[in-house]
Structures are given as structure tokens and as C-alpha cells.
Amino acid sequence: MDIMSDNKIKKIVIAGGGTAGWMTAAALSKVLGCTNYDVHLVESEEIGTIGVGEATIPHIQKFNQILEIDENEFMKKTQATFKLGIEFINWKKIGQSYIHPFGSYGEDINAFPFHQYWLKLKSSGLASSLESYSIATMAARHKKFTRPLNINGSPLSDFGYAFQFDAGRYAQFLRGYAEARGVVRTEGKISSVELCENSGYIKSLSLVGGAVIEGDFFIDCTGIRALLIEGALKTGFEDWSHWLPCNSAVAAPCEKIEEPIPYTRATAHTAGWQWRIPLQHRTGNGHVYASQYMSDDEATGVLLKNLDGAVIADPRVIRFKTGRRVKFWNKNCVAIGLSSGFLEPLESTSIHLIQTAISKLINLFPSRRFMEDGAELYNKNTVFEYERIRDFLILHYKATERTDSDFWNYCRSMEIPEYLREKIKLYVSTGRIYRENEELFSTPSWLAVFEGQGIQAEEYHPAVDSMPLAELAERFKAYEQVINKCIDFMPTHTRYIADNCKAE
Amino acid sequence: MTSHRLVIYGGGVSAWVTAAALTNAYTVDVLKVVLVNPGVNTKEPSIADSGFTSLRRFHASMRISERELMGQTSATFKLGALYKNWSKPGQNFIHGFSNYGSMLDGIDFHQYAVLLHQCGDTTAFDAYSLAAQAAAAKKFGFLNKDLVEQGFNLDYSLHVDLSQYSQLMQTCAVRKHLEVICGQLDHLNLDADGNIKALVLTSGEVVGGDFFFDCSGSDSVLVRQLPGDKFLKWDKELPVNKQIDLVGGAAKSGLCTDLSVCRGGWLKSIPLKDKTLYSLTYNSEYESDDAAMTAAINFAGVELSDAVQPLTIVPGRRERFWVKNCLAIGAAAGNFTELTFSYLHHVQSGVLRFIDLYSAAGVNDFSAQQYNQLTSDEYARVLDYQQLNLLLGAAESSGFWSCTSKIPRTAELQRKLSLFKERGKLAFEEYETWMPGSWVSLLLGNNYWPEKHDVLLNGCNLELVVKRLGQMRMVNSNLAAQLSDEDEILGKYAILK
Incomplete structure (x- = not known):
């Protein structure tokens, strides 16, 4: 018991407020608790946050659940709206649009993915557009919304949703949450970071005006400036701008x-x-x-x-510069948020990456004696996450027919990472989409972007032929009708907000 | 005032039930009831009956204790019919007596089920029936007053042994004031108008009376001798002509009568406390007697026995049931098939209607006309219901089932189906045996879905509807789980035997 408590980290210091800082503070205060740990957050009101209007992906619901945040309450306080997906306009070519929805297309038939059957029907000229089989897309197109409903077998039970909210208000909301649970906030601008001479660990942060904040463990939420992980620890950065040239x-x-x-x-x-x-x-x-x-x-x-x-x-x-920190956990410091790397918000992944960083950190949370034992696993998993999202983003630039600018000409013809190249090749030649381990974007996401941006499968899975074409066409028609019916009965997005979470 | 004398001819279930009902309704000062028992097997169901809920009302009116009756007739509680593999291969649906869901905002429950179905819902319809949930869990019980006031019900009927039931009716009737004469009919004595004056028996005995009941089974011994009698065959409407009845061991649960399709027709089992009646009804055009016998034996799980032979059945009815001063009751009046059918209901409904219309002042044409009209209507609707069951039996498409779509339907059934298909409304006729809710649950439980929902539901709060329907299902399954085990309750009843 004594050994345990001696070795336990006592003070956690979060450098920087903003979305990353306050999400981290809120989660730590809930899950680790502020009776066992002192959780401090240092932020300066002078420094703005990047978040403007923030869009999220469905995984954020999990975060809210863990924190036991009432969704409607949080939405009211952050001027939030619901999000069923992203509409991409002019990506394949000017004037073209598709939606990458939160949710699947159709339903698996005989344990084979729906899209294999769709590919067959499409080649016979009997299929409707891919989006007619996605309830999230159809609801988005009709400006309708409901939370998923518990109806066996209905598309209404099978889609995801996320939020679009004001990131500033979100940080404020979480600040209230975290402070109520004992997180101590210090106002101040960090002027320097002191390291321990022997271990190279971060010892303390000095603030303008002379205050010094010591800690056992530091979380760098200072955004692109990366004051701790880069400024003090010189961790290094891997540059990906040749694949994602926006800066x-x-x-x-x-x-x-x-x-x-x-x-x-x-x-x-x-x-x-x-x-x-x-x-x-x-x-x-x-x-x-x-x-x-x-x-x-x-x-x-x-x-x-x-x-x-x-x-x-x-x-x-x-x-900004697109890329990632060489290590996300270095010494007694973990970088969460933009300090860990930058991926443009094309697929609304920033908050998600904050969230997974928090959950990995909590899982692998160290002690004073074993400060870096979880670091290797943490870093390995985070690299994987980053790279898979990166490849998915690159697909949006690579798969284009646009020739109207040097920018697009570059993107269209650039070399791409091998993983992405193989994924595209597999889809084109067989219609198959494999999800590697826990990569964030699953089959429907890849399908949406492939098809939306003009990458077409030349074949479909031969097992699909075991169902007679007429029966297949009938099933697809019935499914489309069910979706239309579901859309008819969904309230409008406006109405749903008014009934549930209208900001005061 | 002199007392009228009513004479019943027959020795099977229909005769004894008629005797018990008449002696219960009238004191001997008003009506004297005599039963002439020919002592031969009557052509009518005699093994087991799968009752409707009216059966319990009949017993209550006779002041017969249900508990005693159950002990004496090897009875089990019946919560409904289990359609196994009926409308869809592999699908089981329990058609319970009690209600399915409850009305929301003044709109019938089933309209909400239709709406969700259109949104792709695959929830089994019987998840909304307490009876179905209880039967599936082999649970039974009597709901307390609070629950009933909250709108729950667990309506039930009984499966009874018909020979024991006949005995019980006989005891009841004799205890009242029934006089029983043994003897077979030789001929009728008719008056100039064609009314029966007396039955002359082979022994020479003359049994005179003011009114006569033909309870002689499908031979219709009395009415067929009266002027103008005619039998209307339902060979196209209910195209089956054979039935095999087998008695096997006790079933695992007595709470449902089971129905399933088979190539030649359908299988039905009625579970009693100590045995089960298995019957196979078929059309010999589509299935040979040998093949049917094999199927029936497999179904019942019994040994082949020479004693059992296929029975010939002739679905149909007398054109008139009440002719002159004679009324045909039970099989003597009409023969339905053993498909969702209760012979006891058939008999009791006839006797009770007689009691309703009979004037002690004497028989008049008005009573007869009225009786015949009402009964014709009732039979037509029962026929509709049996036909609907045949139409829904889509799990099999070969053999007998290849012909069911061509069965001629009444205008009323056609209207019912069209209206329901179009917008989920049920056309309810007068003198229906089954209430609208029963028709609706039979249709929906067997996957006959309307094309449109009720327009009243436009703009309803879908989230709320889903929540409330989910609550209904949960309450049903929770309530079902709290009931007693079927075996436990039946065990208590057996002690009284």
C-alpha cells in the first residue's frame, strides 16, 4: 500500500486550455478523480484557441457517456446541431456532390457486404444511386433528423450521428464540468519549461510574472506551438506535406x-x-x-x-504543417490535440484524436516508478491511428478528375502511401474493402469516398451470383422504399432541435 | 299454462350440451326437456375441443365451477393458437385471445405497428401480446384487479376432453330435470303442416313433443326428413374431404392449440392434461390416404394402428337450421373444418340463440326466420375466417396449398381484405364470432401487412411511438415472467378431480 502510494503520480499538469485541454481535464477529473490526483490546468485568456465551429464524428457520444454528460444539455450550451455526415462538393469534378454518411449502406445479405450486391445490380442497370440506400444520407439530403430508434431490423436503428458545435463554448462547458470536479485552473502564460537535469523529465512550468507550477506528469495541450513536447523536449516532427500540401x-x-x-x-x-x-x-x-x-x-x-x-x-x-510528432508520449509528457500533430479537418477527426489520446492515456496511465512503460504502446497505436486517417484524407485529393489548377494537377498525380495504393487497387479489381485492425474509417466510409470520387470497382464478389437477379432487385427496391418511409416519418432537423436541445 | 315439451334426439356432445343448456335456462314448470339417446356413435367431434373464450361464459351461466370442470375434463388452459410454420417457413406466431398492444392517443395500436413495419421493423407482432408472451414462457395466471383496471388482460379458454365433457353435461342436465329415454328412431309422426308430432322409436314407443332438436350429428336424422330440407356443400369454399384423428401422449405445454401446414392440408394438435389429439385434415386429391396416415403418425409420434382410419368429412351446412318445429344443432346444422374451430362454441351458440328467440307462447315463423338469418350470417363469417387462415398459409405452396388462392371468397371477406390491405382498417360485420382485434392480429401476425398506414399518424412523434411500443413489449414480457408456471397451476387443479 505504501509502495503504491509512494509511487503514485500526485500532480498532473495540463498545459493549455482550449478543446484539448478541457476535454483532457474533464475526463481525468471524472475517471481518475481529483481526490487521488491533483489535476491542474494552466491557460491564458490572451491566447486564442483554434477551434471555430467544430464538427465531430459519432465516437464523441462515447466520450459524453463516460463523462455522463447529458447530450441535450451540452447541445443547448454549445449552440450545437446534429451531424449525419459530410457533403463533399466539387471534389471529383466541379459541380459534383456526394455525402460521406455516418452509417452503412443497406444491410448485409447472407453475410456479404451490401455493396457487393449493389455493384452487381449497378452493372445490370437495376440499382439506384448508392446514396438512396443510406438512411443517414437521405435524411441529410431532406434536412431531417432523429436519434437512432430502437426498431428491430429498421434502418432507423442503424446509423450514427455526431455534433457540430461552437468549440469555444464547448471548452467553457467542459471547464465548468472539470472545475466542479476539482480541477484547479491557473490563469497565466507559460514563459518557460524547466527540465530535470538527470532524467530530462519536465519538472515545472514557469509563468509570466514568476509563478512556478511543478508536476509529476505533464500533458501538452498548447496546440500547434507544442511548448512542452517540442519546445522543451525537442521530440521531432514527421512532415507529411508532400501528401497533404495544404498548410x-x-x-x-x-x-x-x-x-x-x-x-x-x-x-x-x-x-x-x-x-x-x-x-x-x-x-x-x-x-x-x-x-x-x-x-x-x-x-x-x-x-x-x-x-x-x-x-x-x-x-x-x-x-500549420501537416504531419505528426515523432513521439506523442515522451518522458513524463503526453501531447494531446494539435501539439501531437496536424491533420486538416476534412473528416472532422481532430476531436476524435483528442478523445482516443485521452482514453489511451487513461488505460496506460503511469506511476512515478514506471513513468514511460506505457509510452511505447501508446506511441505505436497513435502512429497507426494517424497514418490511417492520413491515408483516408489523401484519398480525397488523389481521387479526382480535376485538371483546373496546378494544385489539383499535383494532387492527382502525386505518389501516395503504399497502404492507400493497395486499398484502391483491391477495390478496383475486386470490389473488396478491407478494414485493417481498428482503423477509424470502416467499409462504408471508404465506399462513400471511392464511389463519390470516381474510383469504381471492375468486379464484384462471385458469391453474389447465388441470389437470382430478380430477387436481388426486389430486395433493393423494398429497402429503398423502407428508407423513404423512414425519411417521411423523421422530423425535420429544425423541429428535432426545437423539441430536444434548443439553445436558450 | 301447460308446460311445453322439448325433445332432443341424439347421444353425443351436442345433445348433452343442448340438454344441459335448456334445463338450466327453463324450469320444469315452463319447459319439460326429454332426451332420446339412440346409443350409437354420433358423427360429430368426440375426442377433444379447443374452446373459444365464450366457453367460459357458458360455464359461468350454468354456474359450473371452472376448477371442478377442469378437473373432470382433463382440461388445460388455452391462451391462443400457435401458428407454426404457417405463413412463413420457420416463423412461429401465437394468436392469443387477449389484446395486442394498447391504443395510443385514440388511434388503434396496430396502426403504429403498421407504421414501424413500413420503416423496416422486424419485431414479431406477438411481442405485444401478454398471452403470447405467457404461452411462450409456459406461464399462466389470473391477473389481479389492479392490472385489469390498467387495461391488461389475459383472456383464456380451455382445451377439454369431449367425452368427459359430455358426461359432465349429462350429470348437470339430469340433476336439473332432464328425462332420458333410450331408443332409436324408427320414423317421424308429422302433422298436416309438416310439423313433427312425435318420434316413433323402433321399440314402438312414441315420444311426443312441441319442439324437437336434431342433435344426431352430420347424419341430420330429423331435419333431412322435413319438407324442403337442403344441404349446401362447401366443397369449393373449404376444399378438404378427409381427416385423421390420432391420440398421443401429453404435450409439453397445454397453453396453445398448434397449427401447421403440410402438403395435403394442415395439422392441428389439441393438448389435454393426459393426452393430445392430433388431427390431419386434407384433400385426397393432393394426398393419398397412405401418405396422409404416415404424415399423421409422424406428427403424433404414435404407432400405426389398424383401428384408425381416415374419416370422410363433408364441409357444408343445412340451408335452413330451424325448419317447422325442429332445430338442427351442432354437426346436424353445419360442418366446418377443424381449423381454428371450437365445436363446443358451435353447439352452444346455436342453443343460446334458440333460448334467446324461443317464445314460450309457442313457435312462430318469425323466430325461425330470425334464427335462420342470424345463423346463416354467423356461419358465413366463420367460413370467411377459416378461408382467411387458408389464404395466410403461405409456408407451403405445393399440394393442397397450390389451390388455396383460387378458393371463392364471399364479398364480405373480399371487402375485409381489400380495406385492410389498403389502409389497415378492418371491416367488421354483424354477428362475427371473432372480434376485430382477433382478425387484425391474425392478419398482422401472419405477415399480411397493409400498404398504407392510417393518415392520422402523419406527423406523429416517431421517437415517442418507438419508446412507448418498446415499453409495451417490456411490460408484457415482465408481466409474463411474473406469472405462475403452467404446470404448477394445473397441478393444483388436478387435486380436485
Whole structure:
């Protein structure tokens, strides 16, 4: 008992507030508890956070559950809307659109994936568009929403949803949560990080004005600046900009001109793309671009020209470099959030990566004696996560028919990682999609982007032929009808928010 | 006022039930009841009956203790019919007596089930029936007053041994004031109008009376001798002509009558406390007697015995049931098939209607006309119901079942099906044996779904509907789990035998 308590980490210091900092603080306060651990968070009100309007993926529900956060409460406080997927416009070619939904297409038949049958029907000219078989997509297109309903066998029970919310308010919300559970917040700007001479471990943070915060374990949530993991520990960074050449973003919210829709929009421009995240009170927008192909002024112009409401704050330019930290856990420090690496928000993965980082950290949480024993596993898993998301993002740029700019010409013809190359090849030649281990994006996601961006399978699984074509066509028709019926009965997104989580 | 004298001719179930009902309804000062028992086997069901809920009301009106009756007739509690492999291969559906779901916001429950079905719901319809949940768990019990006031019900009937049941009815009737004469009919004495004056027996004995009941089974010994009698065959409407009855050991549970399709027709089993009646009803055009016998023996799990032979059955009815001063009851009046059928209900319904219409002041044409009209209507609706069961039997498509879609239907059944298919509404006729809820649950449980939901549901809160339907299912299964084990309750009843 004594050995245990002697070895136990006593003080955890989180450097930086923002989404990453407060999500970490909230989770630690709930799961580890502040009676056993002192959890401190240092942040400065002077330093802004990156998050503008933040879009998430369905895994965030799990985070809310663990924290026992009432979803409707949290939505009211963060001006949140529901999200059923992302609409990609102009990616394959200008004027084309598809939705990457949260949820599957159709249902497996005889243990074979639905899309194999769809490929066959399509080749016979009997299939409807892929999106007609996705309830999440159809609901998004009709601006409808309901949480999944417990109806056996119904598409209504089988889709996911996430949220679009104001990241600033989200951090505030979680701050309230974490402070109520004992997290101590210190206001202040970090001026330096002190290391222990022998071990090289972080010993303390010094704040402007002279205060010193010591700790046993440090979590770097300082964003792109990465003050601890890079600034102090010089961990190193692996650059991926040759695959994902965008390196800048200009963001600005605008007034809402219509009731918020239940999906995020990602519209490709000539040197990048623009996000549109509809919230209850306003719309978040941003233009992600490659500065070597487009100037900041031009990029800002493109953004402003493509807003659907009046701009309500000065556009803000953010610089980043896509890639990852060589180690995410180094010594007695773990980097969570943008300090760990940067992947553009094309598939809304930032918050998810924060969440998985937290959950891995909690699982592998160290003691003073075994400070780095979990680090290797943590780093290995995080590299895997990062790389699989990276490859999925690269697919969006690589699979295009666009020839209207140098940017797209570069992307279309660039070399891509081997994993992605093999995945594309397998789909084209056999229609098969394999999910590697726990990679984040599963079969329907890959299918959505493959088909949405013009990568087509040349064959389908031969086992599919065991079902007579007429029967297959009948089943597909029935399934489509069921989806249409479900959509008929779903409330509008606006109505659903009004009934459940309207911001006060 | 002189007392009228009613004469019953017959010695089977229908005769004894008629005697018991009449002696119970009238004191001897009003009506004198005589039964002439020919002492031969009557052509009518005699092994077991799968009752409807009306059976219990009949017993209550006779002041017969259910518990005693059950002890004396090897009875089991019946919660409904189990359609095994009927409308869809591998699907089991329990058609319970009690209600399915409950009304929401003034709209019939089943409309919500239709709505969810259209959204792809695959929940079994009987998940909404307490009776079905109880039967599936082999549970039974009597709901307390609180539950009943909350709208729950676990309506039930009984499976009874018919020969023991006849005995019981005989005891009841004799205890009242029945006079029994043994003897076989030689001929009828008719008056100038064609009314029966007396039965002249082979012994020479003359049994006179004011009114006569033909309870002689499907031979219809009395009515067929009366002027203008005619038998209407249902050979197209119910195209079966053979039946094999086998008695096997006691079933695992007595709570349901089982029905399933087979090549030549259908199989039915009625579980009693100590044995089970297995019957196979078929059409000999589609199945040979030998093949049917093999199928029946496999079904019943008994040894082949020469004593059992296929019976010929002739579905149909008399054109008129009440002719002059004679009324045909039971098989003498009409023969349905053994498909969702209770012979006791058939008999009791006839006697009770007579009691309702009989005027002690004498027999008049109005009573006869009215009786014949109402009974014709009732039979037509029973026929509709049996036909519907045949239409729903889609798990088999060969043999007998290749012809079921061509069965001529009444306009009423056609209307029922069309209206239901179109928008889930049930056309309810007068003098139906089955209540609208029974028709609806039979249809939905056997996958006959309407094409549209009720327009009243447009704009309803789907999330709330799903939640409330989920609650209904949960309450049913929780409630079912709290009931007693069937064996335990039946065990208590057996002590009284």
C-alpha cells in the first residue's frame, strides 16, 4: 500500500486550455478523480484557441457517456446541431456532390457486404444511386433528423450521428464540468519549461510574472506551438506535406441565413477546400489552402465570396504543417490535440484524436516508478491511428478528375502511401474493402469516398451470383422504399432541435 | 299454462350440451326437456375441443365451477393458437385471445405497428401480446384487479376432453330435470303442416313433443326428413374431404392449440392434461390416404394402428337450421373444418340463440326466420375466417396449398381484405364470432401487412411511438415472467378431480 502510494503520480499538469485541454481535464477529473490526483490546468485568456465551429464524428457520444454528460444539455450550451455526415462538393469534378454518411449502406445479405450486391445490380442497370440506400444520407439530403430508434431490423436503428458545435463554448462547458470536479485552473502564460537535469523529465512550468507550477506528469495541450513536447523536449516532427500540401486556413463565422442543416459541407476550391459548419446561432466557415498555390489575400477573398451569410468576425489566418510528432508520449509528457500533430479537418477527426489520446492515456496511465512503460504502446497505436486517417484524407485529393489548377494537377498525380495504393487497387479489381485492425474509417466510409470520387470497382464478389437477379432487385427496391418511409416519418432537423436541445 | 315439451334426439356432445343448456335456462314448470339417446356413435367431434373464450361464459351461466370442470375434463388452459410454420417457413406466431398492444392517443395500436413495419421493423407482432408472451414462457395466471383496471388482460379458454365433457353435461342436465329415454328412431309422426308430432322409436314407443332438436350429428336424422330440407356443400369454399384423428401422449405445454401446414392440408394438435389429439385434415386429391396416415403418425409420434382410419368429412351446412318445429344443432346444422374451430362454441351458440328467440307462447315463423338469418350470417363469417387462415398459409405452396388462392371468397371477406390491405382498417360485420382485434392480429401476425398506414399518424412523434411500443413489449414480457408456471397451476387443479 505504501509502495503504491509512494509511487503514485500526485500532480498532473495540463498545459493549455482550449478543446484539448478541457476535454483532457474533464475526463481525468471524472475517471481518475481529483481526490487521488491533483489535476491542474494552466491557460491564458490572451491566447486564442483554434477551434471555430467544430464538427465531430459519432465516437464523441462515447466520450459524453463516460463523462455522463447529458447530450441535450451540452447541445443547448454549445449552440450545437446534429451531424449525419459530410457533403463533399466539387471534389471529383466541379459541380459534383456526394455525402460521406455516418452509417452503412443497406444491410448485409447472407453475410456479404451490401455493396457487393449493389455493384452487381449497378452493372445490370437495376440499382439506384448508392446514396438512396443510406438512411443517414437521405435524411441529410431532406434536412431531417432523429436519434437512432430502437426498431428491430429498421434502418432507423442503424446509423450514427455526431455534433457540430461552437468549440469555444464547448471548452467553457467542459471547464465548468472539470472545475466542479476539482480541477484547479491557473490563469497565466507559460514563459518557460524547466527540465530535470538527470532524467530530462519536465519538472515545472514557469509563468509570466514568476509563478512556478511543478508536476509529476505533464500533458501538452498548447496546440500547434507544442511548448512542452517540442519546445522543451525537442521530440521531432514527421512532415507529411508532400501528401497533404495544404498548410494554411482562413476562418470566419457568418450569420445564418437558413435553419441549420444536419451535415457539414466541404467544398473544394482551386487550391484547397472550404468548410461550412452550421450551428444553431451562426455558421462556421473556413478555407483550407496551400499557400504555395494561393496567396492569403486570394484565399480570404475566395472564402468571403463563398459565404452564404454576412461575415460576423474578421477572417483569421492560421498556419500549420501537416504531419505528426515523432513521439506523442515522451518522458513524463503526453501531447494531446494539435501539439501531437496536424491533420486538416476534412473528416472532422481532430476531436476524435483528442478523445482516443485521452482514453489511451487513461488505460496506460503511469506511476512515478514506471513513468514511460506505457509510452511505447501508446506511441505505436497513435502512429497507426494517424497514418490511417492520413491515408483516408489523401484519398480525397488523389481521387479526382480535376485538371483546373496546378494544385489539383499535383494532387492527382502525386505518389501516395503504399497502404492507400493497395486499398484502391483491391477495390478496383475486386470490389473488396478491407478494414485493417481498428482503423477509424470502416467499409462504408471508404465506399462513400471511392464511389463519390470516381474510383469504381471492375468486379464484384462471385458469391453474389447465388441470389437470382430478380430477387436481388426486389430486395433493393423494398429497402429503398423502407428508407423513404423512414425519411417521411423523421422530423425535420429544425423541429428535432426545437423539441430536444434548443439553445436558450 | 301447460308446460311445453322439448325433445332432443341424439347421444353425443351436442345433445348433452343442448340438454344441459335448456334445463338450466327453463324450469320444469315452463319447459319439460326429454332426451332420446339412440346409443350409437354420433358423427360429430368426440375426442377433444379447443374452446373459444365464450366457453367460459357458458360455464359461468350454468354456474359450473371452472376448477371442478377442469378437473373432470382433463382440461388445460388455452391462451391462443400457435401458428407454426404457417405463413412463413420457420416463423412461429401465437394468436392469443387477449389484446395486442394498447391504443395510443385514440388511434388503434396496430396502426403504429403498421407504421414501424413500413420503416423496416422486424419485431414479431406477438411481442405485444401478454398471452403470447405467457404461452411462450409456459406461464399462466389470473391477473389481479389492479392490472385489469390498467387495461391488461389475459383472456383464456380451455382445451377439454369431449367425452368427459359430455358426461359432465349429462350429470348437470339430469340433476336439473332432464328425462332420458333410450331408443332409436324408427320414423317421424308429422302433422298436416309438416310439423313433427312425435318420434316413433323402433321399440314402438312414441315420444311426443312441441319442439324437437336434431342433435344426431352430420347424419341430420330429423331435419333431412322435413319438407324442403337442403344441404349446401362447401366443397369449393373449404376444399378438404378427409381427416385423421390420432391420440398421443401429453404435450409439453397445454397453453396453445398448434397449427401447421403440410402438403395435403394442415395439422392441428389439441393438448389435454393426459393426452393430445392430433388431427390431419386434407384433400385426397393432393394426398393419398397412405401418405396422409404416415404424415399423421409422424406428427403424433404414435404407432400405426389398424383401428384408425381416415374419416370422410363433408364441409357444408343445412340451408335452413330451424325448419317447422325442429332445430338442427351442432354437426346436424353445419360442418366446418377443424381449423381454428371450437365445436363446443358451435353447439352452444346455436342453443343460446334458440333460448334467446324461443317464445314460450309457442313457435312462430318469425323466430325461425330470425334464427335462420342470424345463423346463416354467423356461419358465413366463420367460413370467411377459416378461408382467411387458408389464404395466410403461405409456408407451403405445393399440394393442397397450390389451390388455396383460387378458393371463392364471399364479398364480405373480399371487402375485409381489400380495406385492410389498403389502409389497415378492418371491416367488421354483424354477428362475427371473432372480434376485430382477433382478425387484425391474425392478419398482422401472419405477415399480411397493409400498404398504407392510417393518415392520422402523419406527423406523429416517431421517437415517442418507438419508446412507448418498446415499453409495451417490456411490460408484457415482465408481466409474463411474473406469472405462475403452467404446470404448477394445473397441478393444483388436478387435486380436485
